Amino acid sequence: PPPGGERTLPVSIIVGAQTLHAVGIGYAMRYKGEKDSAVLVFFGDGATSEGDFYEALNFASLWEAPVVFLCQNNQYAISVPRSRQTRSRTLAQKALAHDVPCIQVDGNDALGMYSAAAEALERARSGGGPTLIEAVTYRLMMHTTADDPRKYRSKEEEEEWRKKDPIPRFRTYLAEKGIWNGEKEEALRGEIKKILDEEVRAFEAQKDFKPDAPFDHVFGTPHPWIEAQRAEFLAELEKERSENA
Ligand SMILES: Cc1ncc(C[n+]2csc(CCOP(=O)(O)OP(=O)(O)O)c2C)c(N)n1
Missing domain, CATH: 3.40.50.970 (Thiamin diphosphate (ThDP)-binding fold, Pyr/PP domains)
Structure with a gap:
C-alpha cells in the first residue's frame, strides 16, 4: 500500500x-x-x-x-x-x-x-x-x-x-526564500529520472503477463462479442510478432 x-x-x-x-x-x-x-x-x-x-x-x-x-x-x-x-x-x-x-x-x-x-x-x-x-x-x-x-x-x-x-512560479518563490536552487533541482531531476528509468525497465522486462487479461474482466460471464474481440486482438498480436521476428 x-x-x-x-x-x-x-x-x-x-x-x-x-x-x-x-x-x-x-x-x-x-x-x-x-x-x-x-x-x-x-x-x-x-x-x-x-x-x-x-x-x-x-x-x-x-x-x-x-x-x-x-x-x-x-x-x-x-x-x-x-x-x-x-x-x-x-x-x-x-x-x-x-x-x-x-x-x-x-x-x-x-x-x-x-x-x-x-x-x-x-x-x-x-x-x-x-x-x-x-x-x-x-x-x-x-x-x-x-x-x-x-x-x-x-x-x-x-x-x-x-x-x-505554477511550476516556474513556485520555483521562483522557493528560490527567493533561499530553499531552492539550480543544483538542488538538477539533483532532484536526476533522482526522478533514475526512478522512472528503473520502473520502465522493470515493466518492459515482464514476460509472464497475459496480454488479453482485460477481456476477462469486461463482464462477469463470457460474452460472444467480447470473445470475438479477444480473438481478433490475439490474432493481431501474433501477426505483429511474426512480422517482427
Ligand atoms: C458523459 C461524457 N460525455 C462526453 C465525453 C467526451 N469527452 C471526453 S473529455 C471531454 C471534456 C471534459 O472537459 P472537462 O470536464 O472540463 O475536463 P478536462 O478534460 O478539461 O480536464 C468530453 C466532452 C465523455 N467522455 N463523457
Whole structure:
C-alpha cells in the first residue's frame, strides 16, 4: 500500500461520473465506521455541466459524506470554453444550492491549493461533510493529441497564461526564500529520472503477463462479442510478432 494509505481509483472516462462514485465511497466509509478517511475527487469545468455533478452534491450534502470535490477549471472542455458552458459567475457557487461550503482558489498557486485542500479534508474527516473547491487554472497544452487548440483560441491567450505557469512560479518563490536552487533541482531531476528509468525497465522486462487479461474482466460471464474481440486482438498480436521476428 502507498505510504500515506491512499487508495487510488482509475480515471473515469465518463465525464463527471466520478463525482457520484466519490459520494458512494464516502458514504460507505461512514457506514463502515472508518473515522479518519475522506475522498478527494477531481473533475473539470465541463463536468460541472453534467447532471451527475448536481446529484453528487445533493447526496453528499444530505448524507454529510466526507468528500472534497476538486474542480480543475482549466477554462476548456476540449474546445468548449467556460463561457459557453454556464452563466454561473463562478463554478464554486454551484455548491451553494446544496448548502455545501465552497471556495474559488488560484489553481496555479501551489500553497493556496494546499491550504484550501487541507482545510476541506480536515472538515470532511472530522464529520463536517463535503466541500467544493474550484481551482482556476489553464490547460496550456492540447486536450489530447487529436486536438488542435489553434482552432478555438488565440496564441495571445496562451501566452498570458504561460506567464502564470505554477511550476516556474513556485520555483521562483522557493528560490527567493533561499530553499531552492539550480543544483538542488538538477539533483532532484536526476533522482526522478533514475526512478522512472528503473520502473520502465522493470515493466518492459515482464514476460509472464497475459496480454488479453482485460477481456476477462469486461463482464462477469463470457460474452460472444467480447470473445470475438479477444480473438481478433490475439490474432493481431501474433501477426505483429511474426512480422517482427
Ligand atoms: C458523459 C461524457 N460525455 C462526453 C465525453 C467526451 N469527452 C471526453 S473529455 C471531454 C471534456 C471534459 O472537459 P472537462 O470536464 O472540463 O475536463 P478536462 O478534460 O478539461 O480536464 C468530453 C466532452 C465523455 N467522455 N463523457
